[in-house]
Amino acid sequence: MGLEGTSTSPAYQSLGAPVSRGRFHIGGIDDRMTLMNERQAGIDLSDQDILRRLADTEDNFSERKTFGDIGKDAAKTVCAFANSAPVGYPCLLFVGVRNDGSLENKGDAELDNSQKTISDKCKVIYPPLYMLQKCIKTPAGESVLAVIIPGSGNRPHFTGRSYVRRGSESIEASDQMFGDLIAERNSKTYFLRKWIGRVIIVSLAKITQSGPVLSDHLCKFIDCNQFYLTYRDSPDDTGPLVSWPLSRFEISYDHTFDVLRLIENVGGAQDYSRGPACWTV
Numbered sequence: 001m002g003l004e005g006t007s008t009s010p011a012y013q014s015l016g017a018p019v020s021r022g023r024f025h026i027g028g029i030d031d032r033m034t035l036m037n038e039r040q041a042g043i044d045l046s047d048q049d050i051l052r053r054l055a056d057t058e059d060n061f062s063e064r065k066t067f068g069d070i071g072k073d074a075a076k077t078v079c080a081f082a083n084s085a086p087v088g089y090p091c092l093l094f095v096g097v098r099n100d101g102s103l104e105n106k107g108d109a110e111l112d113n114s115q116k117t118i119s120d121k122c123k124v125i126y127p128p129l130y131m132l133q134k135c136i137k138t139p140a141g142e143s144v145l146a147v148i149i150p151g152s153g154n155r156p157h158f159t160g161r162s163y164v165r166r167g168s169e170s171i172e173a174s175d176q177m178f179g180d181l182i183a184e185r186n187s188k189t190y191f192l193r194k195w196i197g198r199v200i201i202v203s204l205a206k207i208t209q210s211g212p213v214l215s216d217h218l219c220k221f222i223d224c225n226q227f228y229l230t231y232r233d234s235p236d237d238t239g240p241l242v243s244w245p246l247s248r249f250e251i252s253y254d255h256t257f258d259v260l261r262l263i264e265n266v267g268g269a270q271d272y273s274r275g276p277a278c279w280t281v
Contacts, residue, residue, distance in 0.1 A: 045090045047136055050146045053092055054136075055101070061085055064097040067110050074121040075159045078149050082129045085151030095145040105142040111135050114145050126161045127154050127178070156182070183225045191251065192229060192260075195221045199235045200260040202249075212266045221260070229262075 053062055063077060074093075081091035095114050096104045104110075115133050122131070132148040162173040162181055173181065184190045200221045203214040219231040222241065229246050233239035249262040 045148055047134070050092065050134070050136055050148075051138060054094055054097070054138075054144065054146070057101075061089065061091040062094070063092075064094045064099060064101070066098060067096055067104055067106060067114055070095050070114055071117050071121060074118045075124055078118075078122050078129070078131060078147070079125050079157045079159050081149040082125075082131075082152035082157050083155045085149075087151045087153045089151045091149045091151070093147040093149065095147065097144055103138070103142045103144055105144075108135075108143070111143055111145050118147060124160050125157050127157060127175075129154065129157050179225065188246065188251065189224055189226050192221070192224045192246075195260050196223055197221070198259070200231065200262060201254050201257065202231060203261060203263045205264045205266050214263065214266075 056062065058064060061081070063081075065074075065077070077093055081093070085091050095118070096106065096111070098104065118133065129152050130150065134146045134148065136144050136146050138144065162178055163170050164173045164177055164181075165171075180193075184193060198221055200219055202217045202219045204217065205212045206215055217233060218235045219233055219239070219242075220235055220237065222230040222232060224230065224246060227246060228243050229249070230241055230243045233242050244264075248264055250265060252261040252263055253259075254261040
């Protein structure tokens with residue numbers, strides 16, 4: 001087979017960013033929709049629902065902290081809830097509650113201070129996540145602070161940003177760099193990214209009257225993430241950029257040319273007789 005060279009309520013917070021009545025510091029449309037859904041989960045939880053869960057014992061989705069303890073591990077607890085709960089499911093961190101379930105009931109000033117403490121401690125969480133703080137009154141007139149943390153669709157979250165090397169410096173990873181680090185934990189993505197900037201063979205399936213036939217293209221691999229891969233449809237920088245879903249390809253190796261080979265799944269082959277122009281950017 002020959003090679004072809006072409007072919008300002010303080011209760012509403014997006015942590016780590018300024019807040020102004022429901023505006024969130026987010027990275028894109030998907031993040032915006034995720035935060036909107038998580039915000040709705042917090043809003044849909046009524047005071048009665050919160051009080052019922054306060055009366056229950058601690059479990060995977062609820063925890064009690066005294067006013068004195070909340071400053072020690074607020075970020076760790078909030079982060080753990082966001083990473084562990086089903087996406088959108090509201091977890092509850094109760095502040096001003098002892099382990100036996102009794103309330104400290106120290107008054108509004110202590111509740112306000114705790115809200116500020118939690119906000120300050122959780123600013124280190126990255127990527128930013130949504131939470132809602134509510135002061136709840138029990139039927140007996142006692143006060144408790146309930147922090148609602150929905151399971152996050154933007155997880156994993158960390159209690160601090162990631163750092164990478166640039167030349168002789170250690171810098172904070174940008175959102176793109178952070179996404180690349182996460183993508184590299186996917187074994188297929190991690191392996192493919194080792195070939196960025198190198199020549200590979202892309203074998204595309206074409207439907208013919210006698211069945212699917214693979215057509216080889218010598219290409220320059222550009223990049224990939226957990227969703228799609230991109231290459232130039234030439235072994236140098238002259239060809240157009242082409243992107244395909246990552247799931248469309250199997251990974252192999254061409255020992256004759258000593259390069260990576262990406263083979264399109266024949267079961268998903270379509271009529272590419274006109275080439276992949278619809279995917280070219």
